[in-house]
Amino acid sequence: MNYNEFVTDCFNELTIKQEELTKKYDLNSFPNWFYDQASGFLTFSDEQRELNFRYYEVGTYSKVSKTWKWSWDNEHTLKKVKQELETVKQFGSEQGYKKLIQGLFDSTEEEGWDFTSITTKLLNGIGSYRPETEKHFIFMVLYELVDNEKANEEKEKYIDCENHERRRRAFICQHLNKDSKNGFEEAFETYEDMEFEFEEDDFQAWCNECEKVRLENDGWNEKSMEFVKIKLVCEKCYFEIKETNK
Secondary structure (H helix, E strand, C coil): CCHHHHHHHHHHHHHHHHHHHHHHHCHHHCCEEEEECCCCEEEEECCCCEEEEEEEEEEEEECCCCEEEEHHHCCCCCHHHHHHHHHHHHHHHHHCCHHHCCCEEECCHHHHHHHHHHHHHHCCCCEEECCECCCEEEEEEEEEEECHHHHHHHHCCEEEECCCEEEEEEEECCCCCCCCCCCCEECCCCCCCCCCCCCCCCEEEECHHHHHHHHHCCCCCHHHHHHHCCEEEEHHHHHHHHHHHC
16 A cells, blocks of 8 residues: 555544544533643643543644654653654554654645544554644644543652653652762662553662661661651652762
8 A cells, every 4th residue: 555545544544533532522622721741641621521631742743844743753752652653653664654754854734634643543542632832733642531530640640840841750868969979779670761560659769878777777667767858859850860879
């Protein structure tokens, strides 16, 4: 199948899915919407309702330069919402579809819908959404509606950092910072962008002195926790601190 035929099939499939999505949720009726790359949620709300969808960011169309940029080629797009787009890129490479493997090129807004249709098909999306900013159209694929309670619990695990914008939360002792060399003890071995095995897990670390106090007190208790004095940082800060303190 050539590229144009494939795009037509994908667009027809998306049209059907979009009609079903509109019939079921009528997203355009919500006065408020907000997307959060860190948690991967696109949220719609009004005075009575809230809907939380997980989404992938397909890419952006620039109104200024008249260009398309795939999310996988955009350093400002977080991994949470773009990592699965590698599947689209790989498919384009296998099929010889050049527009799926070139990160940035001259394009049109309409072509953004072609790429969104393809992504919806390859990643089993349930529909799409296209927010607009002053300079860009942002094309997204929705793939799961999440219960509000669960969605809000997940959102609470992210914090706004003055150095790194919004990232997952992490907990460290009062003695750790980017300029210290106090050792780095962790609840379990970690790496950046890792997926936790259990929902209740968090990044947690403390220095060598805190480890001594913990052992002297047979674990974490009121006395050892008073010495630790936990503080909150973002995931990015956590790993910068880990690097300097190991």
